[in-house]
Amino acid sequence: MKKTWYHRLILSYVPVIFLLITVLIFAALSVISEVSIRETEKANRVSARYVMDSLETRLRDIERAVLEEMGGSAALDAFYNPDTPADPLLPYEVSKGLHRLADDHPLIHSIYLYRARDGVVLTLSGLEPAASFGDRAFVEEAAKREGNSPWSGVRGLREWLGEPETEVISLAKRALLPLGGDGIVVVNVKARGLFAIADEMINKDLTYMEIRRGEARLYSSYEGAPGEPSAEPTTRLHSEALGWEVVSGIKPGALLGHLSLLSHLWVWIGGFAIVSSLGYLFYITRSHYKPIENIMKQIQTYHSTAAARQYGSDEFSFIGRVLDTLMNQTAQYEKQYKEDLLVRRRQVFLELLSGRPERSAAQWEELLARLGIGAGARRCTAAVVEIDRYARFREKYSERDRNLLQFAVTNAAQEFAAREGMTVWAEWTDEHRLGVLFLEDGASRESGSPSEVLDRLRTWTPVHLNLSLTAGVGRGREDLTHAGDSYAEALAALRCKMSLGGGRVLRFEDRDGQPAGNIHPYFGRIDSVVRSFRLADEDWDDEVSRLLMALEGDLLRDDGILVLLEYWAGALRRSMEELGGDTLAYWVREAEPELLRAAEELDTLEELLPVWKRTLEELHRQYLAHTDRCGRRGLAGEIRRFIEDDYANADLSLALISDKFGVGAKYASQLFKDEFGMKFVDYLCSLRMEHAKRLLLETDASLPEISQQVGYTHSISFGRTFKKVVGVTPGDYRKYMHPPGPRGMAGESFS
Structure with a gap:
């Protein structure tokens, strides 16, 4: 193809090229400088607006979270309520809420509560008097103000003596809502982290930015340069919510500023040269430019002249680059949209299952339809799929492999549901838990049930992914607003995983209303087993087996089982420390680590209890071997059995034992202590008190009668000893520990 049109263009412009070239060089530099300044000012305004919006959003999020915690925390209400009975665990419960709030918002430096009636401050570390609190001045000033205080300026905070001072911005809210006369809730936000967005958004070589609160300067991009900047600011933004002002502009001398000193004469000369050439250029160019004139007009509808200069020196380059830019922007937008959609889907999923949906059923259906999930779905069923033995899973696989396996589990759940004609929405709510929401419309009720889908999933994963899963399924709900209730039931079903076993589907409706077992009776049985261990009881093995069988046969919640195991390990630890010697060394070296490892790594009692039984039996053999080496075990056992048979005898003493067994009282006392790790008097007292507790709970006998039955002639001595031990x-023991229900204690229900 001949380039005739191209050559005509070249020859057409030759007469004016030499005329304009010199003028345009200088004029162009001036224009470029002005254009650069305008574009920089425009970008500076956008950056300032973004910084202000970001600051408002972050601080409003924190303030809203604090208000939600103040309005929804029963522990916080009890902390400020003067009528609340004393509870030593109350500060811990309130502190847990504060820790959760600080963990959810990384910008929070610290949170503390000031209670006006007794002048105490509850921090993340505990309670302390306000008089010795490091931030007392701010608390006192906030308490004197009427109403809630706005966000403060940047101030130095030192909560403890010797602690380095930290720059924070503080918010003081009166508690409790709505009147706020009980105290102050203070939230301290890290100033450096809050204003980091400003450092990211500006180019310190070209522009500056300041954030002010009245006359006070909260942030300045000038590093070590005191005083006001010499250049006039180009942007001033004021936040009504925060009372702050963002001031920004171009630094003096930036952006070819020296060219602005050029004489405007060059502009006049350039203008004259251009106007003189317009007639000639218009005549020559008109015939050549007509084919692309319409295209340029269409493009310039969406792009400014400055943008045209940025893209190139001729129209064809401009058109080509605009097309390239539009295609790149379209691709980037589609990619960003997909990423944002995944994040949005997870946020909506968590909101739906939170139990606090603020939308109606119709609004939820519309939102899910926009997200491309379950169009027309009304009925829903929630489930939770949990990875069994997660501690081993985490240790075995790298983070990348774990993510791949979790992705495979999610896809498998969706595929199995699709085969049954069901719609599944699945998101990982925790590292080891997959939240699953089955969505159905009226026509899909004849399809498979969620339990069947999950049963196929937990059967498929061990074979193909070498992964064991346990699923909890809640009851179905007729509309999406109650999805949170179904999700709570699914979690409740999983709480009995240790008793019911892993690698299965646990349905809430199978145990609806069935109370979970009570753990309180087991504490006494554990104490009895530990005591029999120390006394080298011959029936110790049978007693341990009965206790383990009872645990395995009862329906207990997982957290209750872990409490019992921790209590058992603690009781054994104390006994081993009293015994000392080789038995304590074996406990520290072998037994205790094995027990704790099993409790941490194994998910079900079926796996866990055999490990505990084997470990405890080996510990018992070690203890018996130690006592046999002393050679006096037989005599000590006879003395102990005599005490157990005759504990109700008020005359039982070392003298009586000395006469009975023909040994000295001092020798008998030392023998008993060596063999069983406790004094004769302490053992007798403990034995009598255990029988007294049983009589108080299982009979209606009076206190004098019980004192006679356990070897005390005077009920006053019995009462004094009982309270001491x-x-x-x-009387109080019988009153508060007497079982109110037919099982001994009130059961805990799934519902």
């Missing part, structure tokens, strides 16, 4: 009087 147990911690409460016999």
